[in-house]
Amino acid sequence: MTISQNQQPIETGLGARPEPDEILNGIDLNGKNVLVTGGYSGIGLETTRALAKAGAHVHVPARRPETAQAALDGILDGAHIGAMDLGDLRSVEKFADDFLAQHDRLDILIGNAGIMACPFETTAQGIESQIGVNHFGHFTLVNKLMPALEKAGQADGARVVLLSSIGHRIAAIDFDDMHFAGRDYDKWQSYGQSKTAKALQAVELDRRGKEKGIRAFSVHPGGIFTPLQRHLHNEEMVALGWTKEDGSPSDLAAAGFKTPPQGAGTSLFAATSPKLSGLGGVYCEDCNIAKPVAADSADYDGVRPWAVDQEQAAQLWEETERQIAAL
Numbered sequence: 001m002t003i004s005q006n007q008q009p010i011e012t013g014l015g016a017r018p019e020p021d022e023i024l025n026g027i028d029l030n031g032k033n034v035l036v037t038g039g040y041s042g043i044g045l046e047t048t049r050a051l052a053k054a055g056a057h058v059h060v061p062a063r064r065p066e067t068a069q070a071a072l073d074g075i076l077d078g079a080h081i082g083a084m085d086l087g088d089l090r091s092v093e094k095f096a097d098d099f100l101a102q103h104d105r106l107d108i109l110i111g112n113a114g115i116m117a118c119p120f121e122t123t124a125q126g127i128e129s130q131i132g133v134n135h136f137g138h139f140t141l142v143n144k145l146m147p148a149l150e151k152a153g154q155a156d157g158a159r160v161v162l163l164s165s166i167g168h169r170i171a172a173i174d175f176d177d178m179h180f181a182g183r184d185y186d187k188w189q190s191y192g193q194s195k196t197a198k199a200l201q202a203v204e205l206d207r208r209g210k211e212k213g214i215r216a217f218s219v220h221p222g223g224i225f226t227p228l229q230r231h232l233h234n235e236e237m238v239a240l241g242w243t244k245e246d247g248s249p250s251d252l253a254a255a256g257f258k259t260p261p262q263g264a265g266t267s268l269f270a271a272t273s274p275k276l277s278g279l280g281g282v283y284c285e286d287c288n289i290a291k292p293v294a295a296d297s298a299d300y301d302g303v304r305p306w307a308v309d310q311e312q313a314a315q316l317w318e319e320t321e322r323q324i325a326a327l
Contacts, residue, residue, distance in 0.1 A: 001309040004203070006279050009288050014269065016222075016286035020050035020261055023268045023287065030055035033106050033152070034271075035099070035145070037061055037086065037138065038113025040068035043221055046264040047112060049075055051271075056108070061095050061141075063087075086113055086137030088124035089324065096144035105155070106148035108271045111138040111162040111198070120185040125327045128179040130190040135197035138162060139320050142205065153213025160209075161270045162202045164218040164283060164307065165195040169297075172196055172306035173316055196307045199283050201320075203313035206281030215280035217270040218307075222286065224263035283308055 014023065034051050038044035039060035052058045052075050060076065061084030062068035068081045084095035099106075114134045123132035142149075142160060152158040170192025177183050180190065202218040209216060258265075269287040270276065282289045283303040293302030306312060 001305045002311060003292055003305060003308050004281050004310070007282050007289060007292050007303065007308055009291055010275060012269070012273070012275050012288050014265075014287040016288075017258060017262045018265055018287055020046065020053075020264055020268055023265055024050060024054045024272060027054055027272045029272070032056045032108065033059065033103055033148075034108040034110070035059045035061070035106060036110045036112055037084075037141070039110075040071040040081075043224055043260050043263040043267070044112040045071055046261045047110060047267050048072065050261075050264060050268055051108075052076060054272075059099065059103075084141075085124075086133045086141075087129060089136065089140050089327070090124070092137055092140045093144055096141060099145065100148060103148060105151040106145055107152040107156070107158055109142060109145065109149065109158075109160045110267055110271055111142070111160070112267065113138075114163060114194075116165075116167075117187040117191050119187065120180065120190075122179075127323075128185075128190060130187075131178060131194040131197060134194035135201065136320065136324065138198070139201060140324065142201075149209070149214050150212050153209065155213075158209075158214045159271050160202070160205060160214065160216040161267050162198045162216065162218050163267065164199040164202075164220055165191075166220050166285075166300055167192050168195040168199055168220075168307045169300075169304050172304075173200070173312060175315065175319060178319075197316060199303070199307040200309070200313040200316045202283070203281045203308055203310060204317040207310070207313070208317075210280055215276070217276070217280065218283045219266045219270050220283070220285040220290070221258070221263045221266055223257040224260055281308075 034056040036044055036048050039048040040062055048058050059080045060068055061082050063085045065081055065083050069078050082095055085091040115130055121129040123129055127136055149158045171189045173196055199218040202216040206216040266284050266287050270284050290303045295304050
């Protein structure tokens with residue numbers, strides 16, 4: 001496996017749990033176009049709130065535009081909220097075409113939306129839903145918006161931030177059966193694979209985009225209670241050590257989980273920090289570049305080699321393009 005020599009922690013001066021205002025202190029985003037998928041719920045909402053406060057023109061595609069408008073009232077103009085379903089690649093393409101018809105540059109794209117540990121379903125195009133929404137939908141969105149990213153990249157530089165997860169430790173990409181056609185479906189294996197895919201997409205996107213001024217990063221936001229857990233029953237979260245029998249946070253979660261604003265921190269860091277200038281294609285956590293760890297590490301931090309391997313990143317990119325072309 002080949003891993004970038006940049007996959008090493010740096011000195012950021014931020015610590016693991018800074019608030020958004022601390023991360024964006026001195027960062028001027030006035031006039032910048034920013035897009036945040038899932039930017040109206042959980043850590044996505046806090047990401048949108050912080051970026052808008054810093055002066056950015058934030059755009060939020062939403063599967064439920066009316067819900068998004070209610071959540072973002074007082075934060076974004078309703079004209080910056082558009083309809084898009086990451087589980088339908090035609091919907092993603094239409095949103096991207098509409099965006100490009102109105103905006104010629106995109107300075108920051110944060111692929112924040114996602115689903116976790118849900119029952120087996122397929123997307124509108126018949127793709128297994130977790131890798132379909134988490135990876136294929138974002139892959140299509142980023143590639144369709146490439147002209148606007150390139151325009152920003154050639155001017156002041158553009159960044160793409162894709163939300164992975166420590167869940168990547170569960171599974172590498174199964175290139176022989178990515179969609180569970182011939183193996184029993186496991187919701188956690190599916191989730192882990194989809195989050196590995198997000199990290200690998202950032203590796204290859206950075207390789208392809210850096211000469212055009214586009215740098216890409218993947219991010220583990222940390223443990224946070226958000227609507228992402230909506231498919232988990234409390235009994236399962238008790239078994240995971242996240243909650244007590246009454247549904248309240250466990251002592252472990254109370255001590256280790258971040259608040260939603262803190263959970264937005266690593267995305268904001270990756271999207272804006274000058275400390276990352278000249279870097280890219282790396283997996284970040286706790287407002288820093290994560291350390292690489294062994295494949296069999298039992299730790300709940302660090303990045304496993306299969307999630308930042310350059311050969312697997314190129315293979316996944318080509319395989320994703322092949323599968324989309326065949327739809």
